[in-house]
Amino acid sequence: MKSLYNESEAASFKSDLDLRVYTSRLLGRDPSLVLHGGGNTSVKSAVTNLFGETEDILYVKGSGWDLATIEAAGFAPVKMDMLLKMAKLDYLSDSDMVKYQRAAMIDPSAPNPSVEAILHAIIPFKYVDHTHADAVVTITNTADGEARIKELYGKKVLVIPYIMPGFVLAQLVYRMTKDIDWNELEGMVLFNHGLFTFADDAKSSYEKSIELVDKAEQYLQQKGATLTLDETKPDVDPLKIATLRKEISSLKGHATIVKLSTSAAAVTFAKTDVEKIAQRGPLTPDHVIRTKRIPAILKENFKNELADYVASYINYYESYKKDEICLNPAPNFAIYKDIGAVSFGKNIQEADIIDDISQHTFKAILKAEKLGGYKALDAAKIFEVEYWELEQAKLKKGGGAPEFSGKIAIVTGAASGIGAACAKMLQSKGAAVVALDINPDVAKTFNSKDAVGIVCDLTNEADIQNAVSSTVAKFGGLDIVVSNAGIFTPSETLDVLSESNWEKSMSINLTAHQKLLKVTAPFLKLGIDPAIVMVASKNFPAPGKGAAAYSVAKAGQTQLARIAALELGDYGVRVNTLHPHAVFDTAIWTDEVLQKRAEAYGMTVEQYKTNNVLKTEIRSADVARLVCAMAGDVFGKTTGAQVAIDGGSDRII
Numbered sequence: 001m002k003s004l005y006n007e008s009e010a011a012s013f014k015s016d017l018d019l020r021v022y023t024s025r026l027l028g029r030d031p032s033l034v035l036h037g038g039g040n041t042s043v044k045s046a047v048t049n050l051f052g053e054t055e056d057i058l059y060v061k062g063s064g065w066d067l068a069t070i071e072a073a074g075f076a077p078v079k080m081d082m083l084l085k086m087a088k089l090d091y092l093s094d095s096d097m098v099k100y101q102r103a104a105m106i107d108p109s110a111p112n113p114s115v116e117a118i119l120h121a122i123i124p125f126k127y128v129d130h131t132h133a134d135a136v137v138t139i140t141n142t143a144d145g146e147a148r149i150k151e152l153y154g155k156k157v158l159v160i161p162y163i164m165p166g167f168v169l170a171q172l173v174y175r176m177t178k179d180i181d182w183n184e185l186e187g188m189v190l191f192n193h194g195l196f197t198f199a200d201d202a203k204s205s206y207e208k209s210i211e212l213v214d215k216a217e218q219y220l221q222q223k224g225a226t227l228t229l230d231e232t233k234p235d236v237d238p239l240k241i242a243t244l245r246k247e248i249s250s251l252k253g254h255a256t257i258v259k260l261s262t263s264a265a266a267v268t269f270a271k272t273d274v275e276k277i278a279q280r281g282p283l284t285p286d287h288v289i290r291t292k293r294i295p296a297i298l299k300e301n302f303k304n305e306l307a308d309y310v311a312s313y314i315n316y317y318e319s320y321k322k323d324e325i326c327l328n329p330a331p332n333f334a335i336y337k338d339i340g341a342v343s344f345g346k347n348i349q350e351a352d353i354i355d356d357i358s359q360h361t362f363k364a365i366l367k368a369e370k371l372g373g374y375k376a377l378d379a380a381k382i383f384e385v386e387y388w389e390l391e392q393a394k395l396k397k398g399g400g401a402p403e404f405s406g407k408i409a410i411v412t413g414a415a416s417g418i419g420a421a422c423a424k425m426l427q428s429k430g431a432a433v434v435a436l437d438i439n440p441d442v443a444k445t446f447n448s449k450d451a452v453g454i455v456c457d458l459t460n461e462a463d464i465q466n467a468v469s470s471t472v473a474k475f476g477g478l479d480i481v482v483s484n485a486g487i488f489t490p491s492e493t494l495d496v497l498s499e500s501n502w503e504k505s506m507s508i509n510l511t512a513h514q515k516l517l518k519v520t521a522p523f524l525k526l527g528i529d530p531a532i533v534m535v536a537s538k539n540f541p542a543p544g545k546g547a548a549a550y551s552v553a554k555a556g557q558t559q560l561a562r563i564a565a566l567e568l569g570d571y572g573v574r575v576n577t578l579h580p581h582a583v584f585d586t587a588i589w590t591d592e593v594l595q596k597r598a599e600a601y602g603m604t605v606e607q608y609k610t611n612n613v614l615k616t617e618i619r620s621a622d623v624a625r626l627v628c629a630m631a632g633d634v635f636g637k638t639t640g641a642q643v644a645i646d647g648g649s650d651r652i653i
Contacts, residue, residue: 001214003207004029010203016045017059017072019202020127026206028067033131033213035360036353037066038286039194042120042128043202044080047106055106056080058121062111076113079104083121086167087174094166094390115390118170124182125198127205132194135216137284138225138364140191142371149189152219153212156184162191162377164384165286187212192377193284225367229264230271234339236260238472241342242526244302245476248344251306251330255406255528257432258476259343259351261359266340269362274335277369281376283361285385290354291361293382296331298342306330320383327386333358346406348432348450348475402430403632407528408475410468412458412516413485414446415439417586418535421620422482422627427451429628431480434471458485458512464519478523480631483513484535486554488588491546502549509553510560517564525571531631532573534561535623538581538644542651558642565640574639576630580623581646584609613648 004026013019020043027033027041042060049055057077061067065074082104086092092100094115101113114120120128139148149159160176163169173188186208188196195212199205220226245258269278279294293316296309313329333343333354341358345351368374376382409426413419414435423435427450435446436456446453452474456467471478489505492498513534524530540558543551558577565575584594598608609617626645629635644652 001030001032001210001217003210005203005206016043016126017075019043020059020075021070021072023127023129023202023206024061024067024070027129027131027209028070031356031360032134033209034067035132035356036290037064039067039129039131040114040116040120041067041130042075042114042117044121044126047077049106057106058083058113058117060113060117060120062113064111074111076101076110076117077106078113078117078121079106080121083118087118087122087170089167089171092167094388097167098390115166116169118167119173119196122170122174122177123196123198125205126200127202128196128198129205129209130194130196131209131213132284132286133209133213133216134283134360134364135213135220136189136195137192138220138367139216139371140189140193141283141364141375142368143373143375145191145375148219148371152215153186153189156186157212158185158188160188160190160193162193162381164381164388165193166388166390193286220367220371223371225370227265227268227363227366230268231264232267233262234267236262236339236473238469239522239526241472242477242523244298244342246526246528247302247306248330249406249528251310252328252344252346254346254401255404255408255479256476257345257348257351257406257408259345259348259355260336260340260473260476261343261355262340263359265359265362265366269366270335270340271338272366274337277365277374278335280365280374281379281382283357283364283376285377285382287357287361288382288386289391290332290350291357292327292332293379293386295341295358296334297337298334299337316379316383320380321387324387346401347430352449402428403628404429404431404480407431407479408434408471408477409480409482409631410434410436410471410478410520411482411484412436412456412512413535414453415442417588418580418583418620418623419482419484420445421624422484422535423451425621425624425628426480426482426631429632432475434467434474436467437485458516459507461515461519464515468519468523472523477527478520479527479530481516481520481524481532482535482627482631483516483532483557485512486535486537489549492549493546494548497548505549505553506556509550510556513557514560517560521564521568521573524568524573527573529636530571530573531635532561532564532568532575533627533630534558534575534577535627536561536577536579536642538579538646538649538652540579541642541644542649562640569639574630574635576635576638576641576643578623578626578630579642579644579646580618581644581649582609582612583618583620583623585619610647612646613650613653616647618645618647 024041040061059075062076197208249256310329343351343354365374409431411423414423415437427433433451435453442453457463486509537554539551540554561577598605
């Protein structure tokens with residue numbers, strides 16, 4: 001491991017806090033040092049208060065911030081004198097510790113200080129860096145970990161036996177360091193937890209962390225604890241993953257994102273004796289909040305294996321509980337024997353975090369096995385962290401999830417107009433979205449973790465199958481299909497209607513919807529409160545002259561939706577249709593087209609846009625709101641319905 005400290009970069013940071021931000025971000029860049037909010041850093045500084053007095057302040061990483069992206073606002077400013085007095089107390093609950101730390105802050109708008117703020121305060125150096133370095137924790141998580149750490153670092157590193165984070169950890173370190181010469185130490189190793197380094201300048205503290213971690217990495221190599229990973233990519237039936245998602249969502253009581261990993265680390269781990277080595281516990285107890293203590297082991301019968309896990313978890317809870325509220329007993333991740341690993345999250349962000357933690361854990365366990373055997377904390381100590389009073393307080397507060405949290409949607413024709421509006425609105429309401437369009441712009445418009453654009457020719461069944469398989473591979477299944485893609489063909493009366501016009505309209509406006517239903521139906525049957533929303537047209541209930549190719553195709557699409565409602569109802573799949581009209585903020589309605597159409601009717605553009613019973617303009621966002629209603633609870637007990645969204649058409653009324 002090499003230092004990333006750059007003198008020219010650092011020279012632009014003048015204040016203590018600015019340098020603290022800089023070196024914190026250097027640590028955060030490397031996931032082998034910290035993961036998803038793990039680790040914390042601090043700097044001691046002085047400020048002049050309202051009364052002109054100088055106060056010593058600890059700026060410590062605040063709750064909810066990540067070292068990789070932390071800013072000055074992410075550091076909580078806490079009065080040093082208060083923290084040092086708290087360190088001397090005989091007892092303090094962690095809830096009270098959080099309360100009094102917050103009371104000692106000089107900025108009430110800052111985030112809550114880290115639960116390790118007191119520990120940072122008692123270390124008598126300006127800068128303190130704390131990481132959960134994989135290499136260090138790998139060594140501590142072996143049968144003779146303490147002896148190995150002492151062999152590696154000698155007396156330059158103080159070894160702290162494992163104890164719960166929070167006040168009791170700070171109290172232990174305070175007592176252990178009362179009579180030591182801190183200048184003789186290069187750092188502290190907290191067993192099963194991580195590494196602390198410290199110095200009076202930011203660079204030295206940071207580079208001491210890098211140096212000690214580098215020594216641990218070299219030690220692992222020297223002892224033969226290196227890995228040769230299996231690079232094969234196993235074939236996985238997407239329907240199996242969708243089936244697993246159905247089962248896990250049922251156990252968790254909500255729609256769940258299921259992320260399958262067939263990374264080299266996951267595949268290698270899945271091919272080991274996982275029943276033995278995967279059941280020992282997490283790499284560090286901090287991870288248990290995300291991953292639970294152990295994963296489920298899956299083979300063929302997901303339902304039975306998940307039921308066994310739930311029974312085992314309840315037994316674990318009953319063995320150690322006092323008055324804690326039992327967490328949901330379903331697993332947060334699983335090892336799919338010989339295939340890889342699967343992470344379960346209420347959204348893709350949570351699933352990604354669990355997957356990241358798991359990937360690091362797999363490598364650490366495999367290395368520790370070569371170093372005499374992986375040994376995690378016992379179940380009782382892991383339970384203490386999993387059911388920590390601070391975490392229980394969060395549980396009691398609760399909080400509602402977005403309407404479509406954990407749901408997975410496919411939206412067609414999503415590069416622009418109605419499709420884009422639907423995809424964006426579903427995403428904003430918590431859904432993971434796959435946006436399909438033949439226009440390559442769709443991949444640029446939707447390019448985030450929870451919204452992915454895929455170029456897809458919906459007249460090509462193989463393209464659809466690939467898109468659906470990609471959806472399941474990324475998110476685990478499918479719950480919502482918005483079948484929106486369509487085109488306006490040139491206006492031609494029946495006596496001159498060209499074959500190409502007719503066939504193009506039928507292919508895109510009808511047959512493509514049928515192909516989409518064919519491919520998605522097996523996955524929707526395994527979906528969570530699944531729904532299909534057909535975006536048809538006012539031309540079905542109120543066709544116009546010269547629009548035979550378009551109107552007949554849209555009538556066929558509507559009839560297709562009615563049949564789908566009948567056929568899929570037994571599986572709980574709702575199928576509803578909406579008929580938009582005159583939605584002008586779409587790509588086909590250019591300013592020039594609007595002007596010409598308005599002139600043809602002897603109207604202004606604004607009059608033409610509101611030429612309906614309600615005298616209102618229909619926008620793509622209006623259609624998207626109705627689509628979300630049809631996909632959600634509002635239409636939870638409705639199928640086979642048709643709803644116009646046109647401001648009121650006298651021809652339909």
